[in-house]
Amino acid sequence: MDCIAAKYVSQKISKIRWRPVPSESLHQPDVFATGSWDNEDNKVSVWAVGENGVSSMDDEFEGDPQLLCETKHEGDVLDLQFLDQDKIVAASSTGAVTIFKHHPDKDKEGLSVAHTWERAHRYPCDNAPCTGVVCNSPELVSVGEDGRIVLYKVDQRAILRVIENADSSTIHAVTFLKTTGVLTVNSIGQLKLWDFRQQGNEPAQVLSLTGDRVPLHCVDRHPNQQHIVATGGQDGMLCIWDVRQGNMPFSLTEAHSAEMWEVHFHPSNPDHLFTCSEDGSLLHWESSANSDTPSFLQGGRNTSIISRSAIAPAGGNQSLISAWLAGDSSKGRLETTHMLPSQTLSVNSLDVLGQCLVCGTDGEAIYVNRQVPV
Secondary structure, eight states: OTTEEEEEOSSOEEEEEEOOOOTTOOSOOOEEEEEEOSSSSEEEEEEEOGGGGOOSSTTOOTTSOEEEEEEEESSOEEEEEESSSSEEEEEETTSOEEEEEEEOOSSSOEEEEEEEETTSSBOSSSBOOEEEEEEETTEEEEEETTOOEEEEETTOSSOOEEETTSOSSOEEEEEEEETTEEEEEETTSEEEEEETTSOSSSOSEEEEOSSSOOOEEEEEEOSSOTTEEEEEETTOEEEEEETTSOSSOSEEEEOOSSOEEEEEEOSSOTTEEEEEETTSOEEEEEEESSOSSOOOOTTSOOOOEEEOOOOOOTTOOGGGSOGGGOSSGGGSEEEEEEOSSSOOSOEEEEEEETTEEEEEETTSEEEEESOOOO
């Protein structure tokens, strides 16, 4: 745990994201953004670590996050995504979607508002919180408590398309499944696929948890095999789905003892997955289909698995099946490691890129680990 740097920032962190690294770059990420919530004045902030974060102050050490700039944000930051190297998109509890531009000039580093879509999410008589945004430049999609899905083009002021009444319940999160569509999760345990090539307001596919309609809070798709999706929700269960087969999750894993707030596949090594929770834990999951011995106890945690068998696509290559869909989970291996030195208040958000992991908490702390074993 010596490789973890902690920074106390006097604000509850709701969202945290690494700035993307150019594809041709060999460097590790060194700049990230945060959004706050439940504070008197909420902020979007940009931080640096590593060489960019070295401070001349004696009480700081290399790797300790250093604040580069920040700006006030109206309402709670409910989601935060980098659009590109210098633009950050924020979702607000006021219903607004705002693009901030980062100006990295050393003399006058700062954040400015490039554009705001006010009341992108709304009820007839009031604003509705915008709960999630996802970027695939130049396109941007937002979802909200109002059950709307809104499609934007970054270089256009007008909204491109709205799917009204996409959901009768709150949509909690959204991710691009393909360039032509998105995946949403809602407060009654449903996962919906939307194809923007279709003109109607109906989803192309609906998947759901059986039994109790447990709210789903987060979703991420496998970076290489887009039919594989991970979700987490109010009951702390980690669900892996294969959207090609059936409408139920492929596997369910008892991950956390309280709400799971975020789940992320590692973008370049997706046999690794990370989750964070209201219970104050941040977990690193490593899946492998090549082991005969299950190892559920690493990190001192007992994880139980309920699984359905994966079926190889007709004529498919067995070697192309992800470790997450490796058939009976008892024949595979799922190693779980606690990534924080001790449990804290709710870990609300995490992001991982290269060997660098960052998370933000209700304990007004940011944790950075630049030596993640992936």
